[in-house]
Amino acid sequence: MQRTDFGTMACSIARTLNVIGEPWSPLILRDVWVGLTRFDQLQADLGISRKVLTERLNHLIDHGVLDRRPYDRRPRYEYVLTEKGTELIDLLMVMVGWGDKWLAGEAGPPVLYRHHACGEISSVDLRCAHCGEPMHADDVDVMAGPGAAV
Missing domain, CATH: 1.10.10.10 (Winged helix-like DNA-binding domain superfamily/Winged helix DNA-binding domain)
Structure with a gap:
């Protein structure tokens, strides 16, 4: 196949x-x-x-x-x-957040992440690169870009 x-x-x-x-x-x-x-x-x-x-x-x-x-x-x-691979880890960290929220169960997350800059245990938080506000699916409009199929 x-x-x-x-x-x-x-x-x-x-x-x-x-x-x-x-x-x-x-x-x-x-x-x-x-x-x-x-x-x-x-x-x-x-x-x-x-x-x-x-x-x-x-x-x-x-x-x-x-x-x-x-x-x-x-x-x-x-x-x-x-x-290029290191940037994909950012994507995986977003997947971790979803999995921790919806699939970890009562035991909680199997792994924690300590942020180097502040030393705190944290998670990824999607934010707009322009204004810094949280950015989630309900906060955006999807529009055709320059590489869109004609």
Whole structure:
């Protein structure tokens, strides 16, 4: 079965899903972000097959989200986030907020985040880049942009 190429759609959500829209990719990015950078570490943490992990890592490298760097002469590699990949972590942090609110249950969030600037435990809060006010779905109008399909 051929997978749909969302990358050709005139939609930024579809294009993003083309890069990280299957379940393993966000989990791989999460693991690399928290310091699990070697293949065996990723495989052990995720319980993913070597074949699938190799495919996902290659996909993320091909899309410029991860870099592969040798760490010994065999060669063995570690995986690091690129600038593009680090910005995707921001998206994952928004997903964390939703999951913590709607899916964490009575036990509460499985992970907390301490903000470097103030030292406090916090969460992501979407704000307008122009005025700084909170920005949620009910606060915006969606309009065609310069890259919209004709």
